[in-house]
Amino acid sequence: MNKKNKYSIIIPTYNERLNIALITYLIFKHLSEFCFEIIIVDDGSPDGTQDIVKQLQQLYGEDRILLRARPRKLGLGTAYCYGLSHASGDFVIIMDADLSHHPKYLPSFIKKQMETGASIVTGTRYVKKGGVHGWNLMRKLTSRGANVLAQTFLRPGVSDLTGSFRLYKKSVLEDVISSVVSKGYVFQMEMIVRAARKGYHIEEVPITFVDRVFGSSKLGGSEIVEYLKGLIYLFFTT
Amino acid sequence: MKHFLKLFVLLLAIFAVWIGLLEASVVPQGYALLLPVYMVVVLGCYGILMVGVGLMFFPxxxxxxxxxxxxxxxxxxxxxxxxxxxxx
The missing domain is CATH 1.20.5 (Single alpha-helices involved in coiled-coils or other helix-helix interfaces)
Known part of the structure; x- marks a missing residue:
């Protein structure tokens, strides 16, 4: 059964020159027994991310690593759509390029899907064996607050709404993504809430999240406002 | 049914019970009038408690x-x- 399914891993990048090389190595290391392709959607990074991807293509093969570049930053949601349109797998995995999502968890996503036949397997940080590293108290507080609000008002049935390490059946991702309108931070939340409302079978696997090693991640007041707006929007439309 | 409609129905039911309590005067009316305030306080406490527990056991x-x-x-x-x- 392992050999039959093909997995397309979509990774949007912007200035991830070093990280994309590291993550590609780790994916090939941990997924060696599965059939997969990596689709890198690069939004015109000025740091030479695409040059590195071309070198990786030389190393691993152009059929295993697909570079699908776009001229400029066009947003996360459309990056997934764009990557999806080039995916040839039966399943699509989306993950971040910044190493906060470790490829060593990929086999557990795939196994979970095989065992349960789920349409979506989503990584969760907030259960046993999961976890987060590199967050200060304020970041933890915001995250917990956001989660309690979402759990109370949306009741989505999953414990980690804003995580973006997920495996989808390709047809399910195509269906869900076409009904999602949010951008940025709220996008992941809308995806999983809409999928839950449509009645898709969703399973969870624990993942650990090590906040980005190179570069910096941010969560400011405007992100919180965007999140609350997204929550209200989802509350009334789903 | 949309999710917020379910919550709306729940709220309506609670409202009906409250009106019932006010009319039937099983409890003194002074207490009954304050019930919604208690409810909001309880909800707030629940939220703070959940965030607190989440923080304490943050993995x-x-x-x-x-x-x-x-x-x-x-x-x-x-x-x-x-x-x-x-x-x-």
Whole structure:
């Protein structure tokens, strides 16, 4: 059964020159027994991310690593759509390029899907064996607050709404993504809430999240406002 | 049914019970009038409690960060050997 399914891993990048090389190595290391392709959607990074991807293509093969570049930053949601349109797998995995999502968890996503036949397997940080590293108290507080609000008002049935390490059946991702309108931070939340409302079978696997090693991640007041707006929007439309 | 409609129906039911209590005067009216205030307070407490519990038991993974560093070193060595420009 392992050999039959093909997995397309979509990774949007912007200035991830070093990280994309590291993550590609780790994916090939941990997924060696599965059939997969990596689709890198690069939004015109000025740091030479695409040059590195071309070198990786030389190393691993152009059929295993697909570079699908776009001229400029066009947003996360459309990056997934764009990557999806080039995916040839039966399943699509989306993950971040910044190493906060470790490829060593990929086999557990795939196994979970095989065992349960789920349409979506989503990584969760907030259960046993999961976890987060590199967050200060304020970041933890915001995250917990956001989660309690979402759990109370949306009741989505999953414990980690804003995580973006997920495996989808390709047809399910195509269906869900076409009904999602949010951008940025709220996008992941809308995806999983809409999928839950449509009645898709969703399973969870624990993942650990090590906040980005190179570069910096941010969560400011405007992100919180965007999140609350997204929550209200989802509350009334789903 | 849309999710917020379910909550709306629940709220309506609670409202009906409240009106019933006010009319039937099973409890003194002074108390009954304050019930919605208590409800809001209880809801607020629930929220704060959930956030507090979540913070207390927030799962962390310092060990994973160390493992990741090792993986990064390993990946860099491999890629350098294969001629990929990892900036070292």
């Amino acid at each position: 962390t993974c310092p060990h994973e960060a160390e493992l990741l560093q090792k993986d990064i070193v390993e990946a860099k060595e491999f890629l350098k050997k294969k001629g990929v420009d990892v900036g070292l």
